[in-house]
Amino acid sequence: MNDAGTPRHPEQSDPRCQSAEPADTGRSGATPIVSGDGTRVLTAGGMPGGQGTPLVPSPVFASTYVLHGEPAGPYQYGRLTNPTWTAWEAALADLEGGPAIAFASGIAAVTAVLATTLRPGDTMLMASDCYYATRRLAEEFLSDFGVVTRWAPTGPEMAAQVAGARLVWIESPSNPGLDVCDIAELARRCRDEGALLAVDNTTATPLGQQPLLLGADFSVASDTKAMTGHSDIVLGHVACRTGELAERIRGWRNSTGAIPGPFETWLAHRSLATLDLRLARQADNARELAAMLAAHPAVRRVRYPWLPSDPAYPLAVRQMRRPGGLVSFELAGAAEAEAFLGALRLVTVATSFGGVHSTAERRARWGGDDVPPGFIRFSCGCEDAADLLADVEQALARLR
Incomplete structure (x- = not known):
């Protein structure tokens, strides 16, 4: 050339x-x-x-x-x-x-x-x-x-x-x-x-x-x-x-x-070399998190394509080879979402996703996505599931 x-x-x-x-x-x-x-x-x-x-x-x-x-x-x-x-x-x-x-x-x-x-x-x-x-x-x-x-x-x-x-x-x-x-x-x-x-x-x-x-x-x-x-x-x-x-x-x-x-x-x-291992752990965490959020009274709506109740579930399980680590859910409003994020101890409030550390953010803060003010994008990392769920549960408890 x-x-x-x-x-x-x-x-x-x-x-x-x-x-x-x-x-x-x-x-x-x-x-x-x-x-x-x-x-x-x-x-x-x-x-x-x-x-x-x-x-x-x-x-x-x-x-x-x-x-x-x-x-x-x-x-x-x-x-x-x-x-x-x-x-x-x-x-x-x-x-x-x-x-x-x-x-x-x-x-x-x-x-x-x-x-x-x-x-x-x-x-x-x-x-x-x-x-x-x-x-x-x-x-x-x-x-x-x-x-x-x-x-x-x-x-x-x-x-x-x-x-x-x-x-x-x-x-x-x-x-x-x-x-x-x-x-x-x-x-x-x-x-x-x-x-x-x-x-x-x-x-x-x-x-x-x-x-x-x-x-x-x-x-x-x-x-x-x-x-x-x-x-x-x-x-x-x-x-x-x-x-x-x-x-x-x-x-x-x-x-x-x-x-x-x-x-x-x-x-x-x-x-x-660790992609398979990372994705597997993130998906395991995401499945447990999505199930917990779907049953929580403070959460209005959960989106996770590998949750059987999700509208995308039939196509996702047919088309895709494995679950992912992203979960989206909605809280009552911007104030509740910010309070939830502020109460997290293990999970970091940050943009981007897919890392070994769990992160979450209120997507409406950027103004580029047509999502409700209380919409949370949650990226599950590779922490132990029990620790991750405990952190989310204690943060949600602050909203009651």
């Missing part, structure tokens, strides 16, 4: 841009053994190499590299490629089921899909309850460039409005409402109408749901959340159904410079 990011070689010569194949996670001559999620996250991107190579991926920091004569090889300029990105993206591709491109943040990944897919005069159908920063891009940036956005709530209503759209954007489960959309059905409708489907998969992660295998063209995520899970990294990624789509996304990153830091990328890859 030259400094502007233009490929020197055809797409098929770049293995990073080809559709992902199942990784050979066995030793040479051995039968690969990859079945459970715990094994998948440990072996994603390939098993350790031969004699003298590291057991785990190690960071290669930013460099402009030394080049003599005509540039050759995959690593030429630090804004375009980096071995640490390659290793992380290979792991993501294994989990997502398609080529993946890492970005400096989740919203940078979102922007890459929107900017490479839509042109002036195009129409996009977007979930009206998806992440507020994504909606803001549509309402402000894309509108200024002549892109028309139609809105529909997450759910079956979206399929009826696909006609005429170039891109359909959903988030399932949605953040913070935790509604669920039938991705496979919507993907079929998009194919019939010639539209592309992008799924924000942040809340589910590739272990909870694989949008590409359900028919989506893009799987987008903020890896700041559960994917890395320690509340200390800002990253994002896009996984694509085809190498052609991946090449567009990678070209956008090269041209705009929305690149992840090699050290952050290495930390993300290092965190991946």
Whole structure:
């Protein structure tokens, strides 16, 4: 590639841009053994190499590299490629089921899909309850460039409005409402109408749901959340159904410079090994919390797609591979919600979600989500369930 990011070689010569194949996670001559999620996250991107190579991926920091004569090889300029990105993206591709491109943040990944897919005069159908920063891009940036956005709530209503759209954007489960959309059905409708489907998969992660295998063209995520899970990294990624789509996304990153830091990328890859364990503990805590909240007199409404009484339950258990760690619930009003949050001792009041520490916040304080004033988004961490429930119970008791 030259400094502007233009490929020197055809797409098929770049293995990073080809559709992902199942990784050979066995030793040479051995039968690969990859079945459970715990094994998948440990072996994603390939098993350790031969004699003298590291057991785990190690960071290669930013460099402009030394080049003599005509540039050759995959690593030429630090804004375009980096071995640490390659290793992380290979792991993501294994989990997502398609080529993946890492970005400096989740919203940078979102922007890459929107900017490479839509042109002036195009129409996009977007979930009206998806992440507020994504909606803001549509309402402000894309509108200024002549892109028309139609809105529909997450759910079956979206399929009826696909006609005429170039891109359909959903988030399932949605953040913070935790509604669920039938991705496979919507993907079929998009194919019939010639539209592309992008799924924000942040809340589910590739272990909870694989949008590409359900028919989506893009799987987008903020890896700041559960994917890395320690509340200390800002990253994002896009996984694509085809190498052609991946090449567009990678070209956008090269041209705009929305690149992840090699050290952050290495930390993300290092965190991946515990993803299965973290998600399992968070889901166990969330199930117990949701059941307790549903029976509490101070709580008006609980949303958790894996609670049998939740309206999204039938679709969630059919479509998704495992439960999540997010629970949403409603208290009487803003004063009650703030009193509840102020009484918490173990749970931290903070935005974002998916970390090993439980956090909660009153989402209406930001003004970007159409939620009641007493709406709480609760992200379950990896604490002991008894301690977590005791903290929530004592905080709710202050309201009586």
